[in-house]
Amino acid sequence: MTDAVMNAGRVAFQADGSTGARKGVQVNRLDGGLIKGSKALSFTFDGKSYKGFEGDTLASALLANGVRLMGRSFKYHRPRGVLTSGSEEPNALVELRSGGRQEPNTRATVAELYDGLEANSQNRWPSLQHDFMAINDRFSNFLTAGFYYKTFMWPAAFWEKLYEPIIRKAAGLGSISFEADPDAYDKGFLHCDLLVIGAGPTGLMAALTAGRAGAQVIIADEDFLLGGRLNAETFGIGDLAGSAWVEQAQAELAAMPNVRVMPRTTIIGAFDHGIYGAVERTADHVLAPEAGKPRQILWRIYSKRAMLAAGATERPIAFENNDRPGVMLAGAVRAYANRWAVTPDQTVAVFTNNDDGHRTAADLITKGVKVTAVIDTRADAPKVEGAELFAGAQVIDTKGRLGLEWARVRLANGTTRDVPCGALAVSGGWNPNVHLTCHQRGRPAWREDIAAFVPAGELPQNMSVAGAANGDFSTAAALRAGAEGAVAALSELGIEAKAADLPEAEDAPINVTPFWYVKEGKGRAWLDQQNDVTVKDVKLAHQENFRSVEHLKRYTTLGMATDQGKTSNMGGLAIMAELAGKQIPEVGTTMFRPPYTPVSFGVMAGRSVGEEFRPTRKTPSHKWAEEQGAVFVEVGQWLRAQWFPQAGETHWRQSVDREVLQTRNSVGVCDVTTLGKIDVQGKDAAEFLNKMYANAFAKLPVGKVRYGLMLREDGIAYDDGTAARFAEDHFVVTTTTANAVLVYRNMEFARQCLFPDMDVQLISTTEAWAQFAVAGPNARKLLQKVVDPEFDISNEAFPFMACGEVTVAGGCRARLFRISFSGELAYEIAVPTRYGDAMIRKLMEAGEEFGAVPYGTEALGVMRIEKGHAAGNELNGTTSALNLGMGKMVSKKKDCIGNTLSERPGMNREDALKLVGFKPVNAADPVQAGAHLMNADGEVSAATDQGYITSAAYSPVLGCSIGIGFLKRGDSRKGEVIRAVNPLEGKEIQVEVVSAHFVDPEGERLRG
Amino acid sequence: MIINHPILGPRDSQEFTYLGDASLIDRPDWQADNAADQFHDYLYLRDNPAGEHRELWFHEQGDRSWLVVTRNTVTHEILNVELARDVARARGRSK
């Protein structure tokens, strides 16, 4: 059992009165309820202090204190109170907490009260009582559905300059603090046989049944209290009060090691193959999370079977001015009374089209609240004890600016009656919570007897639905469906479960006559209270041919508010059906999509925030480089030393120039571990590489390295590197840092899918070897001090492009490659990664007498540009071997990936781009990568574009800035002076087209 | 999604990298007379059905197997999972 379950221990009404509220403690507080009445909690709303109890929500506590006005609507800024008692709440949204923890749009109905809670109303100015923007309500005739599509167009410039800025400022609901969220979030994975979604009577019965059978069960509920409607009703189960039965069930489940009970956990979405997303709010009910504990956890639940037992949501009836604070759903009023011991006002009226509304009246009367009338649309409404009944009557208007004062009723006989009431409990019937059944595009079906949509069609794989979510609304039916559903689900898994003897429970029939809106009245009757969508808006949408449900939604914004239309969609659909002369199922429903209720960025990001957003890979010499004061740079996920500043150097160029010059003049060392390394072994290794590389490899002698160019199948060059042959059947391949993963993947594809019978094995060894480039005229002398003396690495014994296995530092295994990226006499030496740190220290110590310098990625880049070597900027995914000046390398005598399609005419045009070098005509001008090339004369335009500069650097050897890049027919234009234009930064310079090999074009140094 | 790996059992699809149509196994003969056309069709004209699709997935964060997964692109239901090497051999690929 988790801590969360322990913490969620319910507090039932105790006979000795130690818990449960006392009437009158707060102005609207009643007796009883499932709250801890022994300890008062302090909280503030809009700066004013109030008291509530443990077990309260912010909404119940505010109602207890006589606060009905909790928010303002989106468009008209109408005063609003709480409509519901759950996550479907459209109106009572607040900014909870402050500073980095400020949380906009929090539903007061699900915010658990804690001592010190701080909440503020939102979308109002200057105050909730006096909101300047309520002026919009006066202009509601102009602000109908879609009004903005027809106006704000004149004059043309005014939309962006005037209208839109005003609208943007006014729009939105809550605000953020712009401070970083200080809390931590976690992610986790869970597996189960049966996931039960919802812990009302259905879910609890299912979990008990499955748990007793030994199955791995997870039962999750968004509420902090298990029990669902059992907490809100007065029904008993068997001999127990509903809440007592829940307590007993919870205790039994908690004792089962195979059952995980997860209160405060919302299943947010049904994803493929039985995977569910769940958000557990582990610390939203306290002032701040305990140190080291997360605020919320995102669980990915892998279920073999899932049962949706998410209950139902009551729907309102639309009538004129049905949005005043105090107009509430009847089931919610009942929940506040029974669970929270709160009445929204001392006088309440009920407006209903079904028997359920009568329960509210009865429960309130029992609790001593005055019920001024029960208004039932049905002429044959059942009798009411203790309140006046108006059968066949309708509420046609209400009054009360910041809170309901009375409701005007049209009686069956045609006369009107004004019924005084501070709250009006409205019931239009119940909608099963089918949402999760639609997440994989299942479409619900209409059930006439309950006048509601129920799950149908293709449900998510291995999901079943039971109880009220399936349209079985009575408690007895729920218990039965839960038990039977669990048995059926488990039997599919080969687990035998027994449906227990079910206790006696309420089994009232559904008695509802569809009634969606009151037709009388010229004013507005709200459907979507948050977005201010009224019956008139739906009528206008119909008139303008926005009749498909999706058009209706998009045109009017019905159901697009933070509550996702949980209480409003159905009414809109029904009215559209009536207007269109169709049946409701013909109109259809909009698609329900994840998440079921909104989910924070924080929890979806989990620990992947800030510096931990992505893993950081450090090179073997990282610690040493840190000691040297290196500046680091992100290279993919790697951190590499960018340069090593020395005392007195105030600009990075000083460091980089020094590193370049000292390397070219003596010797430098660079960590090149990040290059991808792939070990290729097997009898067919050479033939395999022959397929992988554009150039030939089959005849590479053992002990030799060859530069290789890899093409994609479409003939574009995508990576280059070296392959060193250590044995007839053993090659070591290097790739660029960026493509290490991709090259390996492609080679495995070729090995398994294209040449499955080749005798060749691959393994990525990027992390297994620490590799260092040692470059410069003194490179050999340095290495001779490190490589053990029995290995002859003289120029004769170990010439350019040689490779071999050696030992260093008295027997440490190493691989030595005589390859050069810098153009100098150079080697790369690799040792097992665990010796990388020792190796860099050894190399630098041995190099001291030569003035060896470490060099970073900047100097590396400068030297490769000086040599005209292609790198990422040149291998940009659109350039071929021909563009790179390596067209002749692509062997026509063999098959390799990419050679056939590289011959397509568009890739071999006479004016193809060619890689060349550029020197500024005026040596002081900086060459810039990203500049475009234009002929010396003529217009500067896209039509006259000749190419672009890919890489540029200041060359300390040449004493000027240089660049390489692609120029149309570049190889035949050497000596030509052209323009490098950079209109983006207002620059244009003259450059001379030169060979890309700026330094030592004959390559004498590297062979020295 | 969950992919039932023939060797390792059910694995979250997040461990895999997707490539696409399994006909990418059928790489044409570079010496055929119409090799250019064949390679064009091979690389660019892939199956894209609304329904059952045979497709290549690479178990990159796992055992490095390439798999051929038969999956319905409308429902995402997975109907079959094979080692791509076996499929390749069955389709006549060798060296």
Add this chain to the structure above:
Amino acid sequence: MRYSGLKVIKEALTGHKGWRPTWRDPEPKKSYDVVIIGGGGHGLATAYYLAKNHNITNVAVIEKGWIGGGNVGRNTTIIRSNYLLDGNEPFYELSLKLWEGLEQDFNYNAMVSQRGILNLVHTDAQRDAARRRGNAMILNGSDAELLDTDGVRAMYPFLNFNDARFPIKGGLLHRRGGTVRHDAVAWGYARGADLRGVDIIQNCEVTGFRIENGKCLGVETSKGFIGANKVASCVAGSSSRVMERAGMRLPIESHVLQAFVSEGLKPVLDGVITFGAGHFYCSQSDKGGLVFGGDLDMYNSYAQRGNLPVVEDVMEGGMALIPALGRVRMLRSWGGIMDMSMDGSPFIDKTHIDGLYFNGGWCYGGFKATPASGWCYAHLLATDTPHKVATAYRLDRFRKGLMIDEKGQGAQPNLH
């Protein structure tokens, strides 16, 4: 009926009785000059410009469901002209110019709002690429500015400048980029086309083509055969499915892209931001919701829904970029089917079948292209020659080796 300030006031004062259907719902005629398959943004724009620019009004737009229900109804509303390559940028620049005059043109407020797009750069190589792109944009008549870190900070001080895994080194700002109220684009074009005589036929599915002797004579539909001199397919994510009925295979894969909107918030972001070190981009709608997205789910799909790993990946990117979003909630997600082409660029072309035309392969960039796509497709349908800014969008470009590969990813549709 023209929308005007006067009309709005009059209707407000007289109970809105005078508003008429935004488009009619006619029964299909036996034949048309042009039948456009697909009542999405591109199809409706094509019909509108056929009528308006070429005076071809005997046109039907045939839509399987409700108009605007494809990607024009499920995108992240961004418009921009910030492409790199010759084959693309002139086209998208035309599109942006059309957006700029669209509302006056079709007399419908689609809320075109040029509040700027900022593409962040996090490495020197990205800055080099941004410079090349920015210059290409300017050379093609678009606008671009290169910002350094301080420039970005001045615009959006609440981005992560403190402990970012990939520090922000600057950005490429495209001030004319922005957002549009996406649904209104479909409705505005529908209304404009309808007023000019185009028949918009909803709930009518094309089930096949009637092709005889290499000539397309019309389409078979759930409402019977409809003849046409020219049939123009314009069905985005369903391209492969529809064109298969004409026996064609396309260089297109269908993929799912998820997008998201947060609960409504008081102003956070004025313009559009794209994160350069993760999959996340974001803007804020006029209603206050943060509209954001990221990468494809990566596998072929027609399901119009995605899975959790991508949701997490996108929102991780959001938190990495804007740490103040921690308590903000994602309200709704949705998925669209993207017709991902083999080089990331679209097609507007005749097919090898006489009288049958194809428009598709928009990847996840179709929305911003809507006006130019309609404009150029209408031009092609009316004149049988490609419009000058769309000459590269040919179906045979892969055979010729003339790919238009902005991202340099090659024939791997899900990477474009």
